[in-house]
Amino acid sequence: MSAAVIRVGVTGHRNVDDEADVVRRLTAAVRAVRGDAPTSDVEIWSSLAEGADRLVAELVPAEAGGLVAVLPLADDDYRDDFASAESGEQFDRLLALAHRVDIVGPDEGGTRDSAYERAGRTVVACCDVLLALWDGEPSRGRGGTAQMVDEARRLGRDVLVIPVNRSSA
Numbered sequence: 001m002s003a004a005v006i007r008v009g010v011t012g013h014r015n016v017d018d019e020a021d022v023v024r025r026l027t028a029a030v031r032a033v034r035g036d037a038p039t040s041d042v043e044i045w046s047s048l049a050e051g052a053d054r055l056v057a058e059l060v061p062a063e064a065g066g067l068v069a070v071l072p073l074a075d076d077d078y079r080d081d082f083a084s085a086e087s088g089e090q091f092d093r094l095l096a097l098a099h100r101v102d103i104v105g106p107d108e109g110g111t112r113d114s115a116y117e118r119a120g121r122t123v124v125a126c127c128d129v130l131l132a133l134w135d136g137e138p139s140r141g142r143g144g145t146a147q148m149v150d151e152a153r154r155l156g157r158d159v160l161v162i163p164v165n166r167s168s169a
Helices: 019-034 052-057 075-081 085-097 112-126 145-154
Strands: 005-012 041-046 066-071 100-103 129-134 158-163
Touching: 005 019, 005 052, 005 112, 005 145, 019 041, 019 052, 019 129, 019 158, 041 052, 041 112, 052 085, 052 129, 066 085, 066 112, 075 085, 112 145, 129 145, 145 158
Parallel strands: 005 041, 005 129, 041 066, 066 100, 129 158
Antiparallel strands: none
């Protein structure tokens, strides 16, 4: 990677409507992050969760300079939360693209929710810009999109919101 790296964190919903339109807007957003520095690498920081995290991670080869995977749980344990075998295969393919993998694990309470929250907070703490695929609604659980957007703003991170509608899938 070049010396100029812009770290873009990802947060967002698992299911979004009109993925093709969302991907088009994501591509434009990643390009906009580069702005006046088109030679800068854009390093994506993602938990590789289903939905938003993976939509952004899929842009890595074409639009970015690298991928850092921040996993809430060890990959074998994390796979238990995926909806299908195909989802696990997509995760494996994207994980193989990562030049760095961090596993944060749960807090002292040991809950899965705490591991997801810790992964989100790590992404926010390490990014320059947070890219949020968000419907604008409050979080539905610990570590949700709204919480991560609030955390990023509290820390003074730039936040780019891509408005989305959650699908019922």
